[in-house]
Amino acid sequence: MSQKSSRRSFLAAGLVLPAAASASRSTQQSAPAAPPRPGQTSKPSGGPAFQYRTLGKTGLRVTSLGFGCMITSDGSVVERAADLGITYFDTARSYMGGNNERMVGAALKRKRKDVVLSTKTEGNSKQEALAQLDKSLQELATDYVDIWYLHGKTTIGAVTDDLVEALQAAKKAGKTRFAGVSTHGGQQDLMPWLAKNPNIDVILTSYNFTMPPFMDSVIAEAGKAGKGIVAMKVMAGGTRRGRAGDPGIEKLRREGALTSALKWVLRNPSLGTTVPSMTDMDQLDANLMQMSIPFGAADEKILAVHLREITPFYCRMCGECAGQCRQGLPVEDVLRFVTYADGYGQFSLGRERYLQLHPSHVSARCENCPGCTVQCPYGVQVAAQMARAQALFAC
Ligand code: SF4
Ligand code: SF4
Structure with missing residues (x-):
């Protein structure tokens, strides 16, 4: 079957679910908390029921619910997440015009040794990337990060020897413990290549319920190769605030489409962790509460509707339309x-x-x-x- 027809089959069939987490060789679930009562809005008593996983061969143990700090401006949300037990936090040199790292560093100051902290560089050369890392460490107020990613690579050619040398030099200097690549698209070719690359320890990839089945395969392959896999864009475009007034989106938001999307991703046993964005305490609490509620038929139904709602405007960043615009637009x-x-x-x-x-x-x-x-x-x-x-x- 061609890739195109396989994608059309996927759409026609609706949702394709990843294998259940029970098949995991690297997961260990904490004792489940009591499910919330209907209408309950705070986390269940006894605290969040975190699941801990190992990030590939790095051996880093992380909560499957991590924290993507990209659009968070309130450091108290990050601080509270760490206090409640989330152990993976992701930022980048470029987020918020260079100011996000400073906020994250200040918020995690007390917990630095207890959490796994990652950042990224968009540097185009070894020299530029390493200079950005020094700036990141300064802003994060730390001597090292746990994972340092090359940011937003979508082709094999973009992961240049020069940049890989930067990753190696940073490891050697003790400025990062592990090296990674983040990718928004092009995973079909890029991820198998990264899986075989001995210089790459962790892959941060977009992954959600809208994506074609090949994503499950490339993630599983990279996981088998010992790479730590971190999922971003897990909520398929958010829609937490955007398009306010759109009745379809408003309804889905109320019904929990975003947390259903998060739980869908968490079922994939090859993933180490996820980095959903959280900008306020309500979003943090909503995600934490869902950690004790397994993905079920209701979630599946919500996501099927959600898929229909977002299809006209949600780009999966698959890259398939690259080069098609007559004006050359990206x-x-x-x-x-x-x-x-x-x-x-x-x-x-x-x-x-x-x-x-x-x-x-x-x-x-x-x-x-x-x-x-x-x-x-x-x-x-x-x-x-x-x-x-x-x-x-x-x-
Ligand atoms: S718009 Fe282009 S990149 Fe986005 S989902 Fe469609 S083909 Fe893929
Ligand atoms: S310029 Fe706009 S309308 Fe024209 S081909 Fe490109 S994306 Fe389509």
Whole structure:
């Protein structure tokens, strides 16, 4: 079966669920807490029922619910998460215009030795990347990070020898314990290559219920090879704040579509941890509470509806439409920036990233196009979403 037809089958069949976590060789579940009563909004008594997993051959033990700090500006949420027992925290040099690391460092100061801390570099050369790492350590107020990632690589060619040398040099200098690569797309080719690369210890990949079945295979393969796997974009675009007033999204939000999406991801036994974004105490509590409630038929039903709701505008960042735009626009990137605004409620981040594009891409307008040449096999309304990005972000 071709990859395209396999993807269409996936869509036609609705959700494809990963193998149950009971097959895990690296998981150990804590004693389950009592399920919450209907309508209960705080975490169950006795505290969160964390699951602990091992991040591949690194041997790092982490809670399966980690914390993606990218859009968190309130350090007290990060601090409380660490106090409640979350042990994995992820940031990057570029988040929040360079200010996110400072907030994370301050929030985790008391707990630094008890948590696994990762950051990332977008440096394009060994020298630039290592200079960014020094800046990261300064901002995080720590001598080392546990994992240092090359940020946002989508092709094998982007993981250059020069950058791999930077990872090795950082390990040798004791500035990072482990080396990683993060990827938003291109996993079909990139992840098998990373799985075989002895210089890479951990892979941070986008992964959620909207993605095609090959993602389960490449994640399982990398896990078997001993790589630690961390999942991001687990809630498929968030929709926590974005598109307020959209009745479909509002309803799904109330019904718990986001936590169902999180639990769907956590069923995959090859994953070490996840890094959902959490910006306030309510989101932290909602995620913590779900740790004691297994994924069930109700979640499956909610996600099937959610998939239909988000299909016209949620880009899975599969990269399949690369090169199709007649004006050469980087569709996958632009649609990710729309997700920052609409899904995560982070308009500034989306606009900041958009304005970093090539000036000819920033000034391009889909309304001047005689017809969209981009075909999305997942049903994303590309021209409409691109026009939305231009209306939202362009000067
Ligand atoms: S628009 Fe569609 S084909 Fe293009 S990257 Fe997004 S999901 Fe893939
Ligand atoms: S409508 Fe927009 S995305 Fe589609 S081909 Fe034209 S410029 Fe590219």
